[in-house]
Amino acid sequence: MAAGASAPPSGREELYDMAVVRGFALSALVWGIVGMTIGLVAALQLAFPALNVELGPLHLHFGRLRPIHTNAVIFGFTLGVVFAGSYYGVQRLCRVRMWSDFLSRLNLWGWNAVIVAAAISLLLGKTSSKEYAELEWPLDIAITVVWVAYAVNFFGTLARRRERGLYAAIWFWIATILTIAMLHIFNNLEVPVSWTAWKSYSLYAGVYDANIQWWYGHNAVGFLLTTPILGLMYYFLPKQVGRPVYSHRLSILHFWSLIFLYIWAGPHHLIYSPLPDWAQSLGTAFSIMLILPSWGGMLNGLLTLRGAWDRLRTDPLLKMFAVGLTFYGMSTFEGPMMSIKTVNSLSHFTDWTIGHVHSGALGWVALTSFATLYYLVPRLWHTTLYSLRLAELHFWVATLGIVLYVTPMWISGVTQGLMWRAVNPDGSLAYGFAETVAAIRIYDLIRAGGGALFLSGVLVMLYNVLRTIRQGSAAVPAPELPSGLAAVVAGGR
């Protein structure tokens, strides 16, 4: 079944809700630039501590900026693209408008209000400290409300769809909606100190709190940075190639095994911690098993390009999808390796983890998101992309940026890990901690260069998108093309 190989019922002018898609596409781009800029500043602060500055009452040091970076790029940028892509995809795959325009608006404005409030509150030091779940209780409640609005709207749309079968992209978005709701609620159970203060204490303590947090944290990677992006890949890659996904059977196999196995792998963040050994071992075992479904997804994506590989030469979107999938394959091999106790004893607490995360986040998540946005923006504003050459430039700058980011982090991680464990002939420690900090400074600098390149690519994209919007128009919505025809048009572009 081709992605959305469907046409609106004949004789009816079906107009989908594209305003919400346009809104999320633009907000994602803005949050991407904000989040990556803060990431670059934070990276530079590690090399130049004098950059930890105070502007009046604002303390702009690494400890406060780092969570703003992660929240902006995960929840502002990535989820923005996921919202945009899933709103676009689910309406076409179901051949029906979103169930409720009100809920779509609530989702768009509510979510962006949450991200603004998140940035401000984190800047003010209102944090629960739990990674990727730093936001304090009022925002946790707001997120829950907005997420439920998205879920109700999404399922409402499925319920009144005009297409019998649900395509694979939708399975992955369903898994995202359900699992993120479950993770978010249980990890953020906390007791406010007072109803007027943005301060709470976790319902859980110590090792048990750690267990819940990394069940959440690992599956935030699984269900915010993997399954919804796979949904984007399953919808937009076949559209861009103009041919159906390689194997429906492989979609089925890797979907069910991926979501079942992912949830077990969280304890690999707590290896050699006081968490019971059996839980750590389960985390390792399931992490290794995860290679299979992860690579199943990668192969299903890459093989969709079979017979169309020549188009990689000319189509920057396909380049982004293909390299994105390749990074997905690499980081989902690296992750399981790092969950093995022997490797983890070296890699844990070092920059290797940072490099691993970014090979997935920049390589897989961001490149796939860029390709999705390049696909969406011309269609949302009823025009063609302003410049394919600038998109091509973006691809190369981004890819070089990733390499310059990830490679020094590997070297830095292994260097520092080895120095921490190095001993003199008499068994005493060979290096003081400060020596290991000094040794990796050069890699911090190279990494900042890689990050700057990656960010500059997004700025090129912003220019390209703004020019595209200027030459197009949202105000004069052309009748929606039947999806099959749209694929042909896209293919011939």
Place this chain on the structure above:
Amino acid sequence: MGYEWHRRIEARWVLLTVLTLLAVAVGGLVLLIPPYFLQGTVEPIEGVRPYTALELEGRDIYIREGCNNCHSQQVRPFKTETDRYGPYSMAGESVYDRPFLFGSRRTGPDLARVGGKYPDSWHWIHLHDPRQIEPRSNMPAFAFLEETPLDTALTVAKLETLRGLGHPYSDAEIADAPQDLRTQAEQHVAALRRDGIALSDTEVRSEAIALIAYLQRLGTDIGWRKRPLTTALLQEER
């Protein structure tokens, strides 16, 4: 094609949703429910006590400033780690840590056993400007903590909240919290002054004192450090 049975699932969104929920729930249930009931992960080790009012305020400053982004609090059971930091972290030690602060990246050293490793004056100078102590350090300076008076408006509410969650604070400990906090702060102030640090009135009541009290408490409950390091001993070591 095969997999015709799956078409029936694909055609029913409720069934697909329920099966998805089941698939993602199993692992979570296995990993989250048994550890809750296992002794050892939730029972405190002998000697482990909840934080005092001042230490708790210091801990909340540690969280507010995001110290956990660069400092782990989890010593792993390797000789090179226990040599560097002290005894490895045990489950029963963190039962009063809400939230836990194990961390995930050691941009700076682990702090799980930092209590008693340095005198208060070391921390005072180090927080003011880390590079006065260690020129290669890339830690931000936290001089502003010295100028920020400690806000104790929520201290009692914090202790009451934690008691509600099972931390064994007595009625007297909660009622006397403001006084206990001042008394403990005075002890740290006295230690700083003994080491020749001149403190203004603002600095005496500052957040830096609370943070130092917290850092000096870290990892000390098991009583492993034979003698807390004083300035004299530190100079002797050098």
